Amino acid sequence: MPLYSLDNHHLALTVSPCGGTILQLLAKRADGNVHLLRPSVLSEETPAAESACFPLLPFGNRLKGNDFYFKGRHYTLPPNTGDAHYLHGDGWLGNWQCTFQNEDALTLAFTHRSDSYCYCAEQHFSLHDDRLDISLCITNQGTESLPFGLGWHPFFPLSETTRLQAKASGYWQEDAQWLAGKHHHALPAGLDFNTPQPLPRHWVNNGFSGGDGKAEIVWPGAGHKLSLTTSPECPVFFLFISDSRFDAGCQHDFFCFEPMTHAPNDHHLPHGGSLRVLSPGESLTQQMSLHSATINIPE
Template identity: 45%
Template sequence: MSVFILENDKLGLHFSTDGAAIWRFFAKGRAGEVPLMHAPSATVGGHAGQSACFPLVPFGNRIRNNLFVFEGVAYSLAPNTDWDQHYLHGDGWTTEWSVAERAPDRARVVMRNDSAGSPYVYGAAQFLVLEGTTLTLSLEVVNRGARALPFGLGWHPYFPLTAGTTLQAPANALWLEGANWLPTDRVVVPTDLDFRTARQLPRRWVNHGFEGWNGACEIVWPDREARLKLDSDPLFGRYFLFVSDPNFDAGYNYEYFAFEPMSHSANAHNLRDGAGLRRLAPGESLSGSIRLTAELES
């Protein structure tokens, strides 16, 4: 495992090859560092699930019963954590990546998966670039298996949640949550989760996939005089929003939330038309980028 820092005169980023995870991402303000992702208390280089952001590859979230059928073939997956019965978020966040390129303000890391717990055999690469006030994250996956399979991409970043934090991220539908954190019904976005205009996040459990997103998001921290604009490639037409709850997560005090750009819906393997997943034949690839731009008022 390698831990290193990327930086320029505007931004800084702490990164680990374990899970290709970002542990700290901050802007350099006049008075010091301004966090742009939630900096966990865990030591940099711990498990990626405790980090500030990790990639989702070869897909994100969960598949109902860890089973799906694709082009007439049934596939199963084995759980990959000791606390969830599902194969969760793919393999990227549980795998050691290798550094392929590195400079002071950029890095490219790569991995290959041949897991016995999954039908997916693939290679992946993540490219991180700091340029001015913008961090660009790019992710690519290549099907190295013998059969075509449905693939998806995404990221799982956590952001600071302060008293005045607002989120703007327009969407036209969301999936209700049922047992085992799986989606049930697709409905119109309810008023308190309608982020077509800037709105504070509710202080309650939220765990929904949103659809019909235009790829634009803005998070504002008025008390820190800072904002972060997130711009996604058209591939990422969905996002997942997560706010935890002290009854679920002991010690949680609404200090962070997750906003996850995704190419597909949760349980997409079992939804009509793949719900955003892309069919990749052997040797074919899928790639996309998001850009996170910081704006400081002081």
């Protein structure tokens, strides 16, 4: 399957149908292009876990116990990777089909059917000067109403000077098997990014609540920044930083900031928690924008 490219005077985007992933997003600069997402191998064989960004659908993160009850029916979602849990949904593991492309826009489509979730999805990419807009739409094609959620899993370049700012009022403590555990209404030292802060150089795998769907990432060494916004505002984000205990080759050269429409394990809350219940034929749409800008570096 071919890769797809969008290009204008400010940005260059490469998308793969394998997982509906972004493989590259570059900010064009006269003094050298800047990677706004972590570089990945530009190949249709690059798996989503090694890409620069992948979509989360029909919901994100892990489902504790790999099952849930909804409207009196029991649903089972078996593990879909080497992880013990059903992880990040299906879209990142499937093949997407191109349904539209011109110079600055691209639409990919994906269909999934199982004993639980049956749906079709579209992911639309468009360049607008120095901004990439992505929209994700999912439609319930099953015969029963079910709770759905959407999000993205971007990987951002990380250096010792990288700064992150993102609003949050609480977080989920990590539990066994990388699950989201107890929710706390206060942020611990080192994980409060309400003001711009450097990122830890150790393992982090936590969900954060009380977000406003926005984040700003600054790379002072590159003289560049990126603003992430979501519409509607995603109230939850996950922050992931690997380390050598999980990945022997870890170089601390990337981190993940994952906006989501819902909280982890919302399937186990009454009425699906903050997940959106879609009746057969109903759709849910979420948008994310990545806005690139240069910054002045103090002398």
